[in-house]
Amino acid sequence: MKFYPAQIIQSALLCAALLGLAPLANANDNLNPPPKQVTQTIENAKLMGWGTLRWFGLRVYDGQLWSNAEPEGFNYKRDPSWLELKYARSFDGSDIAERSIDEMEDIGAGTEEKRKVWLAKLTAIMPNVEKGHSLSALHTPGKGLHFYRNGLPLAKVDDPELAEAFMGIWLDPKTSAPEMRRELIGLKKR
Template sequence: MAQVAPAHASPLAATPPLAGTRMAGEGVLRFLGFEIYRARLWVQPGFDADNYAAQPLALELTYQRNFTADAIAKRSIEEMRRVGSFTPQQATRWQQALAAALPDVKPGDRLLGLYQPGAGAVFKMGGRVVGEVPDADFSRLFFGIWLSPQTSEPGLRQELVAATRGAAGQP
Protein backbone atom coordinates (compact mmCIF):
# COMPACT_ATOMS: atom_id res chain seq x y z
CA MET A 1 0.00 0.00 0.00
CA ALA A 2 1.19 3.48 -0.78
CA GLN A 3 1.91 5.95 1.97
CA VAL A 4 1.31 9.66 1.90
CA ALA A 5 3.50 12.25 3.54
CA PRO A 6 2.93 16.01 3.56
CA ALA A 7 4.95 17.96 1.02
CA HIS A 8 6.21 21.45 1.68
CA ALA A 9 6.98 23.49 -1.41
CA SER A 10 8.75 26.81 -1.36
CA PRO A 11 6.49 29.87 -1.76
CA LEU A 12 8.23 30.69 -5.05
CA ALA A 13 7.05 27.37 -6.50
CA ALA A 14 3.42 28.14 -5.65
CA THR A 15 2.44 30.17 -8.73
CA PRO A 16 -1.18 29.41 -9.69
CA PRO A 17 -1.40 27.54 -13.00
CA LEU A 18 -4.96 28.79 -13.66
CA ALA A 19 -6.23 32.33 -13.24
CA GLY A 20 -8.20 32.82 -10.04
CA THR A 21 -6.97 29.62 -8.39
CA ARG A 22 -5.13 28.96 -5.17
CA MET A 23 -3.32 25.92 -3.89
CA ALA A 24 -5.74 23.76 -1.89
CA GLY A 25 -3.22 21.21 -0.71
CA GLU A 26 -0.24 19.06 -1.47
CA GLY A 27 1.10 15.65 -0.60
CA VAL A 28 3.63 12.99 -1.49
CA LEU A 29 2.74 9.57 -2.81
CA ARG A 30 5.06 6.82 -1.64
CA PHE A 31 5.00 3.16 -2.58
CA LEU A 32 6.98 0.65 -0.49
CA GLY A 33 8.81 3.59 1.04
CA PHE A 34 9.85 5.09 -2.31
CA GLU A 35 8.67 8.54 -3.26
CA ILE A 36 6.73 8.33 -6.54
CA TYR A 37 5.59 11.93 -6.98
CA ARG A 38 4.64 15.11 -5.18
CA ALA A 39 1.15 16.38 -5.94
CA ARG A 40 -0.39 19.83 -5.64
CA LEU A 41 -4.02 20.77 -6.26
CA TRP A 42 -5.10 24.22 -7.45
CA VAL A 43 -8.76 25.26 -7.18
CA GLN A 44 -10.99 28.31 -7.39
CA PRO A 45 -12.59 29.86 -4.28
CA GLY A 46 -15.61 27.88 -3.11
CA PHE A 47 -14.25 24.57 -4.42
CA ASP A 48 -16.27 21.62 -3.10
CA ALA A 49 -14.14 18.47 -2.91
CA ASP A 50 -17.23 16.26 -2.78
CA ASN A 51 -18.33 17.72 -6.13
CA TYR A 52 -14.87 18.05 -7.71
CA ALA A 53 -16.08 17.09 -11.21
CA ALA A 54 -18.26 20.22 -11.48
CA GLN A 55 -15.38 22.68 -11.06
CA PRO A 56 -12.25 23.62 -13.03
CA LEU A 57 -9.00 22.64 -11.33
CA ALA A 58 -5.33 21.97 -11.92
CA LEU A 59 -3.31 19.07 -10.56
CA GLU A 60 0.48 19.20 -10.67
CA LEU A 61 2.61 16.07 -10.27
CA THR A 62 6.36 16.37 -9.78
CA TYR A 63 7.79 12.95 -10.49
CA GLN A 64 10.58 11.41 -8.44
CA ARG A 65 11.01 8.33 -10.66
CA ASN A 66 11.24 7.48 -14.36
CA PHE A 67 7.98 6.41 -15.98
CA THR A 68 7.02 5.91 -19.61
CA ALA A 69 3.84 7.49 -20.93
CA ASP A 70 2.55 3.97 -21.61
CA ALA A 71 3.13 2.93 -17.98
CA ILE A 72 1.38 6.04 -16.67
CA ALA A 73 -1.56 5.49 -19.02
CA LYS A 74 -1.93 1.83 -18.06
CA ARG A 75 -1.83 2.58 -14.33
CA SER A 76 -4.25 5.49 -14.79
CA ILE A 77 -6.84 3.23 -16.42
CA GLU A 78 -6.48 0.75 -13.53
CA GLU A 79 -7.03 3.55 -11.00
CA MET A 80 -9.94 5.04 -12.99
CA ARG A 81 -11.81 1.72 -12.59
CA ARG A 82 -12.06 2.48 -8.84
CA VAL A 83 -13.80 5.77 -9.60
CA GLY A 84 -16.41 4.62 -12.10
CA SER A 85 -17.32 2.03 -14.67
CA PHE A 86 -16.56 2.14 -18.36
CA THR A 87 -16.49 -0.26 -21.25
CA PRO A 88 -13.45 -2.22 -22.43
CA GLN A 89 -13.62 -0.17 -25.64
CA GLN A 90 -13.46 3.08 -23.67
CA ALA A 91 -10.54 1.70 -21.64
CA THR A 92 -8.60 0.88 -24.80
CA ARG A 93 -9.40 4.23 -26.44
CA TRP A 94 -8.58 6.22 -23.30
CA GLN A 95 -5.35 4.35 -22.57
CA GLN A 96 -4.15 5.01 -26.13
CA ALA A 97 -5.20 8.67 -25.98
CA LEU A 98 -3.50 9.21 -22.62
CA ALA A 99 -0.29 7.49 -23.72
CA ALA A 100 -0.24 9.78 -26.78
CA ALA A 101 -1.00 12.90 -24.68
CA LEU A 102 1.65 12.36 -22.00
CA PRO A 103 5.42 12.48 -22.24
CA ASP A 104 7.75 10.00 -20.60
CA VAL A 105 8.85 11.51 -17.26
CA LYS A 106 12.02 11.49 -15.20
CA PRO A 107 12.81 12.70 -11.68
CA GLY A 108 12.07 16.40 -11.35
CA ASP A 109 9.65 16.59 -14.27
CA ARG A 110 6.46 18.53 -13.47
CA LEU A 111 3.33 17.50 -15.30
CA LEU A 112 0.29 19.74 -14.98
CA GLY A 113 -3.19 18.44 -15.69
CA LEU A 114 -5.94 20.99 -16.31
CA TYR A 115 -9.55 19.92 -15.85
CA GLN A 116 -12.48 21.78 -17.38
CA PRO A 117 -15.86 20.19 -16.59
CA GLY A 118 -17.49 18.79 -19.67
CA ALA A 119 -14.49 19.53 -21.89
CA GLY A 120 -11.68 17.09 -21.15
CA ALA A 121 -8.13 17.24 -19.89
CA VAL A 122 -5.14 19.27 -21.07
CA PHE A 123 -1.61 18.35 -20.02
CA LYS A 124 1.28 20.81 -19.78
CA MET A 125 4.96 20.48 -19.06
CA GLY A 126 7.36 23.39 -18.88
CA GLY A 127 4.55 25.85 -19.56
CA ARG A 128 3.56 24.30 -22.88
CA VAL A 129 0.75 21.95 -23.84
CA VAL A 130 2.11 18.44 -24.40
CA GLY A 131 -1.23 16.76 -25.06
CA GLU A 132 -4.92 16.56 -24.37
CA VAL A 133 -7.76 14.10 -24.11
CA PRO A 134 -10.97 15.92 -25.17
CA ASP A 135 -13.39 13.51 -23.50
CA ALA A 136 -15.51 14.67 -20.56
CA ASP A 137 -16.09 11.18 -19.15
CA PHE A 138 -12.39 10.37 -19.32
CA SER A 139 -11.34 13.57 -17.59
CA ARG A 140 -13.89 13.23 -14.78
CA LEU A 141 -12.65 9.72 -14.01
CA PHE A 142 -8.98 10.61 -14.56
CA PHE A 143 -8.99 13.45 -12.00
CA GLY A 144 -11.07 11.20 -9.76
CA ILE A 145 -7.91 9.09 -9.34
CA TRP A 146 -6.87 11.76 -6.82
CA LEU A 147 -10.14 13.48 -5.90
CA SER A 148 -12.92 10.89 -5.84
CA PRO A 149 -13.94 9.42 -2.47
CA GLN A 150 -13.27 6.04 -4.16
CA THR A 151 -9.57 6.85 -4.70
CA SER A 152 -7.05 4.17 -3.79
CA GLU A 153 -5.15 6.88 -1.87
CA PRO A 154 -7.58 8.53 0.58
CA GLY A 155 -4.71 10.00 2.61
CA LEU A 156 -3.35 11.81 -0.43
CA ARG A 157 -6.85 13.02 -1.29
CA GLN A 158 -7.17 14.47 2.23
CA GLU A 159 -3.82 16.26 1.84
CA LEU A 160 -4.83 17.67 -1.54
CA VAL A 161 -8.19 19.04 -0.39
CA ALA A 162 -6.98 20.09 3.07
CA ALA A 163 -7.47 23.85 2.62
CA THR A 164 -10.92 23.40 1.12
CA ARG A 165 -12.05 21.30 4.08
CA GLY A 166 -10.72 23.75 6.64
CA ALA A 167 -12.29 26.72 4.88
CA ALA A 168 -15.68 25.08 4.86
CA GLY A 169 -15.40 23.88 8.43
CA GLN A 170 -15.69 20.26 7.33
CA PRO A 171 -13.70 17.37 8.77
Protein backbone atom coordinates (compact mmCIF):
# COMPACT_ATOMS: atom_id res chain seq x y z
CA MET A 1 0.00 0.00 0.00
CA LYS A 2 1.32 3.40 -0.95
CA PHE A 3 0.84 6.36 1.42
CA TYR A 4 0.73 9.95 0.31
CA PRO A 5 2.00 12.79 2.53
CA ALA A 6 -1.52 14.03 3.36
CA GLN A 7 -2.57 10.52 4.44
CA ILE A 8 0.49 10.16 6.65
CA ILE A 9 -0.21 13.48 8.35
CA GLN A 10 -3.90 12.62 8.84
CA SER A 11 -2.99 9.21 10.26
CA ALA A 12 -0.44 10.73 12.63
CA LEU A 13 -2.95 13.33 13.86
CA LEU A 14 -5.61 10.66 14.38
CA CYS A 15 -3.18 8.48 16.35
CA ALA A 16 -2.08 11.43 18.45
CA ALA A 17 -5.69 12.37 19.15
CA LEU A 18 -6.60 8.81 20.14
CA LEU A 19 -3.63 8.70 22.50
CA GLY A 20 -4.70 12.03 24.01
CA LEU A 21 -1.70 13.88 22.66
CA ALA A 22 -3.64 16.23 20.39
CA PRO A 23 -7.26 17.32 19.95
CA LEU A 24 -9.29 15.91 17.08
CA ALA A 25 -10.64 19.35 16.27
CA ASN A 26 -9.10 22.78 16.31
CA ALA A 27 -9.13 24.16 19.86
CA ASN A 28 -10.84 27.25 18.47
CA ASP A 29 -13.88 25.10 17.61
CA ASN A 30 -14.73 24.85 21.31
CA LEU A 31 -14.89 28.61 21.85
CA ASN A 32 -18.14 30.50 21.73
CA PRO A 33 -19.01 32.89 18.91
CA PRO A 34 -18.42 36.55 19.70
CA PRO A 35 -20.82 37.93 22.29
CA LYS A 36 -23.40 40.33 20.84
CA GLN A 37 -21.74 43.21 22.72
CA VAL A 38 -18.60 42.55 20.68
CA THR A 39 -20.32 42.47 17.29
CA GLN A 40 -22.41 45.54 18.17
CA THR A 41 -19.42 47.58 19.36
CA ILE A 42 -16.29 46.39 17.55
CA GLU A 43 -16.58 46.43 13.77
CA ASN A 44 -15.04 43.34 12.11
CA ALA A 45 -14.21 41.79 15.50
CA LYS A 46 -12.44 38.46 15.51
CA LEU A 47 -11.05 36.16 18.13
CA MET A 48 -7.42 37.11 18.56
CA GLY A 49 -6.49 34.35 20.99
CA TRP A 50 -7.18 32.47 24.17
CA GLY A 51 -5.14 31.29 27.09
CA THR A 52 -5.14 29.96 30.62
CA LEU A 53 -3.76 31.55 33.75
CA ARG A 54 -2.25 29.07 36.17
CA TRP A 55 -0.87 29.73 39.63
CA PHE A 56 1.49 27.06 40.95
CA GLY A 57 -0.01 24.71 38.37
CA LEU A 58 -3.63 25.34 39.39
CA ARG A 59 -5.95 26.72 36.74
CA VAL A 60 -7.32 30.09 37.83
CA TYR A 61 -9.24 31.10 34.69
CA ASP A 62 -9.39 30.78 30.92
CA GLY A 63 -9.47 33.94 28.87
CA GLN A 64 -10.21 35.01 25.34
CA LEU A 65 -9.64 38.31 23.58
CA TRP A 66 -11.67 39.77 20.72
CA SER A 67 -10.62 42.79 18.65
CA ASN A 68 -10.45 43.98 15.07
CA ALA A 69 -6.66 44.43 15.10
CA GLU A 70 -3.97 42.12 13.81
CA PRO A 71 -1.85 40.38 16.48
CA GLU A 72 1.43 41.95 15.37
CA GLY A 73 0.02 45.47 15.49
CA PHE A 74 -2.39 45.14 18.44
CA ASN A 75 -2.16 47.95 21.00
CA TYR A 76 -4.61 47.70 23.89
CA LYS A 77 -4.28 51.46 24.45
CA ARG A 78 -5.53 52.15 20.91
CA ASP A 79 -7.59 49.16 19.73
CA PRO A 80 -11.07 48.34 21.06
CA SER A 81 -11.24 44.92 22.67
CA TRP A 82 -13.33 42.47 24.65
CA LEU A 83 -11.59 40.38 27.28
CA GLU A 84 -13.52 37.51 28.81
CA LEU A 85 -12.30 35.47 31.78
CA LYS A 86 -14.03 32.24 32.73
CA TYR A 87 -13.13 31.31 36.29
CA ALA A 88 -12.05 27.81 37.30
CA ARG A 89 -12.37 28.61 41.02
CA SER A 90 -14.42 30.81 43.30
CA PHE A 91 -13.16 34.24 44.40
CA ASP A 92 -14.43 37.09 46.55
CA GLY A 93 -15.04 40.27 44.53
CA SER A 94 -12.98 42.39 46.90
CA ASP A 95 -10.02 40.03 46.42
CA ILE A 96 -10.35 40.40 42.64
CA ALA A 97 -10.36 44.20 43.02
CA GLU A 98 -7.31 44.21 45.30
CA ARG A 99 -5.35 41.86 43.04
CA SER A 100 -6.26 44.03 40.05
CA ILE A 101 -4.82 47.10 41.76
CA ASP A 102 -1.64 45.20 42.69
CA GLU A 103 -1.22 44.19 39.05
CA MET A 104 -1.83 47.76 37.87
CA GLU A 105 0.86 48.98 40.23
CA ASP A 106 3.26 46.35 38.88
CA ILE A 107 2.82 47.62 35.31
CA GLY A 108 3.29 51.21 36.47
CA ALA A 109 -0.30 52.38 35.95
CA GLY A 110 -1.54 55.41 37.88
CA THR A 111 -0.27 57.09 40.99
CA GLU A 112 -0.71 55.70 44.50
CA GLU A 113 -3.57 58.16 45.07
CA LYS A 114 -5.31 57.21 41.82
CA ARG A 115 -4.98 53.52 42.60
CA LYS A 116 -6.73 54.11 45.95
CA VAL A 117 -9.65 55.72 44.09
CA TRP A 118 -9.61 52.90 41.53
CA LEU A 119 -9.63 50.30 44.31
CA ALA A 120 -12.79 51.84 45.76
CA LYS A 121 -14.44 51.81 42.30
CA LEU A 122 -13.43 48.23 41.53
CA THR A 123 -14.42 46.98 44.99
CA ALA A 124 -17.89 48.43 44.42
CA ILE A 125 -18.10 46.78 40.97
CA MET A 126 -16.50 43.35 41.27
CA PRO A 127 -18.89 40.59 42.28
CA ASN A 128 -18.00 37.35 43.95
CA VAL A 129 -17.45 34.67 41.31
CA GLU A 130 -18.04 30.95 41.45
CA LYS A 131 -16.39 28.27 39.38
CA GLY A 132 -17.75 28.56 35.83
CA HIS A 133 -18.71 32.25 36.10
CA SER A 134 -17.32 34.73 33.61
CA LEU A 135 -16.31 38.35 33.97
CA SER A 136 -15.81 40.40 30.82
CA ALA A 137 -14.60 43.87 29.98
CA LEU A 138 -15.43 45.75 26.79
CA HIS A 139 -12.75 48.42 26.36
CA THR A 140 -13.25 51.45 24.16
CA PRO A 141 -9.93 53.34 24.26
CA GLY A 142 -10.26 56.96 25.30
CA LYS A 143 -13.76 56.36 26.68
CA GLY A 144 -13.82 53.59 29.27
CA LEU A 145 -15.00 50.08 30.06
CA HIS A 146 -18.21 48.15 30.30
CA PHE A 147 -18.07 45.20 32.69
CA TYR A 148 -20.22 42.10 32.28
CA ARG A 149 -20.88 39.12 34.52
CA ASN A 150 -21.93 35.94 32.76
CA GLY A 151 -22.74 38.06 29.68
CA LEU A 152 -25.05 40.47 31.53
CA PRO A 153 -24.22 44.16 32.10
CA LEU A 154 -22.54 44.76 35.44
CA ALA A 155 -21.10 48.29 35.44
CA LYS A 156 -19.79 51.11 33.28
CA VAL A 157 -16.52 52.91 34.01
CA ASP A 158 -16.12 56.33 32.35
CA ASP A 159 -12.49 56.69 33.38
CA PRO A 160 -10.20 56.12 30.37
CA GLU A 161 -7.10 55.88 32.54
CA LEU A 162 -8.60 53.24 34.82
CA ALA A 163 -9.91 51.36 31.78
CA GLU A 164 -6.46 51.32 30.17
CA ALA A 165 -4.81 50.25 33.43
CA PHE A 166 -7.33 47.46 33.91
CA MET A 167 -6.80 46.04 30.41
CA GLY A 168 -3.05 46.41 30.91
CA ILE A 169 -3.20 43.77 33.66
CA TRP A 170 -3.30 41.16 30.88
CA LEU A 171 -2.24 43.07 27.78
CA ASP A 172 0.63 45.34 28.81
CA PRO A 173 4.13 44.10 27.91
CA LYS A 174 4.98 44.39 31.64
CA THR A 175 2.18 42.01 32.70
CA SER A 176 2.98 39.38 35.33
CA ALA A 177 1.56 36.78 32.90
CA PRO A 178 3.53 37.29 29.66
CA GLU A 179 2.71 33.82 28.32
CA MET A 180 -1.02 34.43 28.66
CA ARG A 181 -0.59 37.85 27.04
CA ARG A 182 1.03 36.23 23.99
CA GLU A 183 -1.78 33.66 23.85
CA LEU A 184 -4.54 36.28 24.16
CA ILE A 185 -3.08 38.55 21.52
CA GLY A 186 -2.52 35.60 19.20
CA LEU A 187 1.26 35.88 19.08
CA LYS A 188 1.78 32.31 20.29
CA LYS A 189 1.13 29.72 17.60
CA ARG A 190 -0.80 26.66 18.74
